[in-house]
Amino acid sequence: DIVMTQSPDSLAVSLGERATINCKSSQSVLYSSTNKNYLTWYQQKPGQPPKLLIYWASTRESGVPDRFSGSGSGTDFTLTISSLQAEDVAVYYCQQYYSTPYTFGQGTKLEIK
Amino acid sequence: QVQLVESGGGVVQPGRSLRLSCAASGFAFSTYAMHWVRQAPGKGLEWVAVISSDGSNIYYADSVKGQFTISRDNSKNTLYLQMNSLRAEDTAVYYCARDPDAHYGSGPMDVWGQGTTVTVSS
Numbered sequence: 001d002i003v004m005t006q007s008p009d010s011l012a013v014s015l016g017e018r019a020t021i022n023c024k025s026s027q028s029v030l031y032s033s034t035n036k037n038y039l040t041w042y043q044q045k046p047g048q049p050p051k052l053l054i055y056w057a058s059t060r061e062s063g064v065p066d067r068f069s070g071s072g073s074g075t076d077f078t079l080t081i082s083s084l085q086a087e088d089v090a091v092y093y094c095q096q097y098y099s100t101p102y103t104f105g106q107g108t109k110l111e112i113k
Numbered sequence: 114q115v116q117l118v119e120s121g122g123g124v125v126q127p128g129r130s131l132r133l134s135c136a137a138s139g140f141a142f143s144t145y146a147m148h149w150v151r152q153a154p155g156k157g158l159e160w161v162a163v164i165s166s167d168g169s170n171i172y173y174a175d176s177v178k179g180q181f182t183i184s185r186d187n188s189k190n191t192l193y194l195q196m197n198s199l200r201a202e203d204t205a206v207y208y209c210a211r212d213p214d215a216h217y218g219s220g221p222m223d224v225w226g227q228g229t230t231v232t233v234s235s
Contacts, residue, residue, distance in 0.1 A: 001175075040221045042158075049208050049228055050150075050158065055221035093158055097219050100172040102148075102160040 002026050002096050006105035012113040019081040021108045023094035028074045031098060038098035041070055041079045044107075045090045053092075054079065086112065115139040115224050117209050122229030125199055135192035135209030135226055143167075143187040146218030149194050151205035152228075161207070162194070163218035170217055177203075199233045206230050 003026040013019040029038045037057035042050035052061045054070035057077055067082045081088055089112060094105040121133040135147070149161040162173045162183040171183055182195040192209050206228040214220030 049225035052221055052223050097221065101174045104158040104160065107157045
């Protein structure tokens with residue numbers, strides 16, 4: 001199984017500042033034949049289902065504000081929120097869909113400082 | 114609008130069975146793979162199972178293999194999860210989610226339902 005490890009577990013950032021969340025996979029999720037990283041980022045607010053933010057490691061889902069961006073390849077990935085807004089308070093998960101079982105990171109709780 | 118609505122959750126005694134349903138609307142259900150994902154109280158997300166658009170490819174997490182069965186009825190636009198021999202550790206909110214990779218369900222989960230709660234307790 002591919003183990004997904006996020007860091008940090010929690011993060012407090014001031015409004016308008018940058019937030020960075022890291023995700024590391026235990027093996028590469030880059031599929032050579034497509035040259036795509038099978039990695040997504042989800043946002044989950046309290047009492048709500050997860051919401052897709054980023055897929056293929058760096059493609060923003062339609063309707064997601066452009067302050068959210070994803071980067072990385074192979075085994076190391078980053079979700080960046082360029083200017084934190086109050087509505088971004090949530091838990092963020094990375095997930096690999098390279099191979100079953102499709103595993104999630106443990107989550108990173110993002111709060112306002 | 115595109116929507117997934119789960120139902121069938123509830124309180125069940127250990128060892129009993131439960132069948133969850135996920136009703137899809139607003140999109141061509143038969144052209145999407147579908148997943149079940151669960152979340153235990155206060156915990157993170159755990160992928161449970163995936164079924165391809167035509168039901169020919171199915172994969173399970175080891176934690177539920179042999180215990181849960183995923184299926185779908187494309188004529189009814191509905192996804193199912195049959196859960197047998199339930200244990201306390203199966204207590205969770207169960208979400209269904211859509212996947213645009215029809216053949217293998219190896220894509221991003223782009224639409225999620227609101228979830229249905231399963232509590233296994235005596």
